[in-house]
Amino acid sequence: MQSERPYWNPYVAGVGLGLTLVLAYVVLGTGLGASGGIARLAAGTAHGVAPAAVEHNTYLAAWFADGSAVRHYLVAMLAGTLAGGFLSALAAGRVRPGVERGPRSGIVLRLACALLGGAVAGLGARFAQGCTSGLALSGGALLQVGSFVFTGATFAAAFAFAPLVRKEWR
């Protein structure tokens, strides 16, 4: 089996990520984003199952004004993120199917936490109108008050909650 290469220096990766964000602002006129693409994919899926319910929801209906919620640059960016991540992981020998967890955690506990955690994070991202990419990083680079409030709240809550899920990770 091919061995995994080490990760890159965090400052090198940080500069690369920062310059990618600059490119996004210069070319697209907007920063990076991820949660919006996921929300739109979920809305598109829900629309396939129950179109009337989705069209009657005032929050989601606006996303279908042009016909499709997923024909949107945030969905394209999410597809790109997946592709870029895959090429990088492949080149470094890091594509490994599995469920990542700490030595004391079973698969069921880990997947249950991933599902619930994902739901809570997805809900929180919509409350805040963005996630770590669109609000914390992209807004932080423009020194926005809301971005710093969100980032502070995110890390404070995560540190406070971490002891309760220690068994999942350590």
Place this chain on the structure above:
Amino acid sequence: MNLFAQDLLNGPFGLLAALAIGGAFGFWLERAGFGSSRKLTAIFYLQDFAVLKVMFTAMATAAVSLAALAGLGAVDLGALFVPPTAVWPQLAGGALFGIGFVAGGWCPGTAAVGVASGKGDALVFLVGAGAGSLAFAALEPRLRGFLHGGEQPVCSLPESIGLGALPGAVVLLVIAVAASLAATRVERLVARRNP
């Protein structure tokens, strides 16, 4: 003129450009090690501060570059999409997001990189995140007053205290360097205590 200002983001060229920039985004996240949920959550047990170092470095790099480009007249900051500031919903949303981050092990962008690395927990996290977004949509009509009361479309911290964009970005850079150095010291202390 950028694509957002011309309303071309969702046209064929905008979608292609977003796809390519997303590719670079995913590449750098993966290189940093953010295709691993154990690495991402290690910061909350004081064992690996890569999340803080990468985020601060990226934010400071982009802040200084954008402020400098704006100063040279190469970028019009007024023509960019800026995430709005709404303090209370962003406090509440951040608290929920932080709990979801440490329990779920991912944030949305890194989960995409996790899926690309073969991680089943990342796929499950994204399904959860999609469900959480739909739950929000169901609740939204009753929350509108809370969500948008006091919302400001643009709210720059340095400008609200009378500082320009470039000095503000330089302050952020200094904070980023200090925080990264402090984080490395904590990493060493914790490693010495739990060999």
